Amino acid sequence: MVSLNSYLILGALLFSIGAIGVFTRRNALIIYMCIELMLNAVNLTFVAFSKYLGNMDGHIFVFMIMTVAAAEAAVGLAIIIALFRNKETVNVDAINLMKG
Amino acid sequence: MQLLMFYLLGFGAVISALLLVTNKRPVAAAMSLITVMLCLAGLYVLLDAHLIAALQIIVYAGAIMVLFLFVIMLLNIEEKSGRLSNRKIALQFVGILVVGATLIAVAGLIKISPAQVTDGFGTTEAVGKMLFTDFLLPFEIASILLLAAIVGAVILAKRRIDD
Numbered sequence: 256m257v258s259l260n261s262y263l264i265l266g267a268l269l270f271s272i273g274a275i276g277v278f279t280r281r282n283a284l285i286i287y288m289c290i291e292l293m294l295n296a297v298n299l300t301f302v303a304f305s306k307y308l309g310n311m312d313g314h315i316f317v318f319m320i321m322t323v324a325a326a327e328a329a330v331g332l333a334i335i336i337a338l339f340r341n342k343e344t345v346n347v348d349a350i351n352l353m354k355g
Numbered sequence: 356m357q358l359l360m361f362y363l364l365g366f367g368a369v370i371s372a373l374l375l376v377t378n379k380r381p382v383a384a385a386m387s388l389i390t391v392m393l394c395l396a397g398l399y400v401l402l403d404a405h406l407i408a409a410l411q412i413i414v415y416a417g418a419i420m421v422l423f424l425f426v427i428m429l430l431n432i433e434e435k436s437g438r439l440s441n442r443k444i445a446l447q448f449v450g451i452l453v454v455g456a457t458l459i460a461v462a463g464l465i466k467i468s469p470a471q472v473t474d475g476f477g478t479t480e481a482v483g484k485m486l487f488t489d490f491l492l493p494f495e496i497a498s499i500l501l502l503a504a505i506v507g508a509v510i511l512a513k514r515r516i517d518d
Contacts, residue, residue, distance in 0.1 A: 273376075274370070275451050292372055297396055302402050
């Protein structure tokens with residue numbers, strides 16, 4: 256039997272790797288993928304807790320997170336397309352119009 | 356057997372995630388992300404979350420990643436260097452390592468013995484029943500959110516009329 260801790264540690268590892276990606280990569284598309292990875296790590300934690308507490312509410316949360324992730328991907332990618340059309344780049348260092 | 360599958364899928368997920376973070380080419384990164392999602396779907400099956408495992412493959416590995424690949428294809432980005440940004444990068448890296456280590460340490464402290472899993476745990480029937488009784492309002496709000504996202508995506512991505 257796999258312990259709950261193993262799942263939580265795996266979730267924390269994936270979340271941290273995703274966070275490292277968000278902070279170190281400069282390609283907006285890859286940053287979006289890393290955000291998806293972080294959402295997935297949270298989903299794993301939800302499902303693991305759901306199993307070990309014998310309560311299925313966590314599955315509903317995961318369902319809602321997937322909905323939000325789909326909406327976020329659609330709108331976010333549309334924003335990236337609009338940015339690319341205006342600035343010809345997806346490097347987030349070059350997108351500094353609102354920088355004070 | 357369960358332990359073996361957990362380690363297999365877990366290592367697969369972590370290695371693919373590292374490949375995603377380090378890869379220069381967006382298409383290869385997207386492929387690694389699909390591998391991560393497939394590994395996670397396997398883990399969901401181990402956790403008796405059958406509906407979520409199916410949704411993971413259909414929605415994430417299917418729909419969302421196809422959207423990503425379409426955008427990568429559409430934009431035709433040639434990454435000149437693919438280098439990591441070097442400003443303040445060490446500081447950020449150390450910060451994330453500290454936070455990650457704390458998360459992992461906290462995760463290792465939690466002790467919950469597995470509950471007795473009831474019949475039909477995580478099946479489409481059980482989750483669907485909950486979704487249409489206790490969680491009906493959030494479910495309906497999710498449909499409004501998706502509608503807003505569709506409209507927003509179309510408006511953002513379409514060309515302006517004046518150019």
